[in-house]
Amino acid sequence: MIFFAILLGLFFSYFRIYLYFFPRKRLTILMYHKVEKEGDTELTVSAENLEKQFKYIKEKAYRSVFFKEIHSEFRKKIIITFDDGYYNNYEFLPSLLQKYDLKATIFISTSFIENGYDENKMMGFEDLKKLSSNFFEIALHSHSHQNFRTLSNSEIENDLKLNMQILESHQIQYSKVLAYPYGKYPKNGAEQEKLFHTLKKLGIDFAVRIGNKINYFPNAKPYELCRIDIKGEDSLQRFKLKLILGKLKLF
Structure with missing residues (x-):
């Protein structure tokens, strides 16, 4: 009996199930990339499945917010994010967000907007400016989209400064929130501390990794907020479970 209680406690702790009973302290952040x-x-969700997911979010009374509204006292806050700035986001998201009265944050890597990204069609700066501020928030994804674990702290700082300068030069309003490229950032204590100091110096309020967990918010780690990776092959049932559990596997 005691062993079962311990296992149940570990389950509740690992998946942060306890947050289900404290909806005002619960912050869910979803991560998407492409829509076709x-x-x-893995990185491409169909427009049909995305609409089913948005419809479910709305039906279950999640409150969609921007990062700049993160401190609001809404119950069941959810932040919907898309990485990189693919043109298909521009094609499919505006109508879906408006239909279900939801908001999305798009993390922009400015080198992708300037120079393209492999064979992908990316948004241009004029496309970014056309996105309605009622439904879209622009945020930072670095300039060059390199793994932060392979860069020195000064290289990271210069890259982020360039990311912000380019957006500002094109008069694009953005929130000072960062999505780490590839979800990676230094794990070494000293290097991590230097990075977080740099982010604070640059005025960056929050940074998101992957982690696949529901966030307790507010918390003491604003530069380690977790996102839940929504994959193109996820069924609606799997999506529903991710909204509750975040990570679906123990290992």
Whole structure:
């Protein structure tokens, strides 16, 4: 009996189930990338499945917010994020967000906007400016989209400064929130401390990794907020479970 109680306690702790009973302290952040008419790959969700997910979010009374509204006292806050700045976001998201009265934050890597990204069609700066501020928030994804674990602290600082300067030069309003490229940042204590000091110096309020966990908010780690990775092959049932549990596997 005691062993079962311990296992149950570990389950509740690992998946942060306890936050389900404290909706004002619960912050869910979803991570998407591409949207296509048809798609079920790791980074590409179909427009049909995305609409089903948005419809479910709305039906379950989640309150969609921007990062600049993160301190609001809404119950069941959810932040919907998209990485990189793909043109298909511009094609599919405005109508879906408006239909379900939701908001999305797009993390922009400015080198992708300037120079393209492999064979992907990316948004341009004029496209970014056309996104309605009622439904879209622009945020930072670095300039060059390099793994922060491979860069020195000064290289990271210069890259982020360039990310912000380019957005400002094109008169694009953005929130000082960072999504780490590839979700990676230094794990070494000293290097991590230097990075967080740099982020604070640059005025960056929050940074997001992956982690696949529901966040307790407010918390003492604003530069380690977790996102839940929504994959193109996720069924609606799997999506629903991710909204409750975040990570679906123990290992």
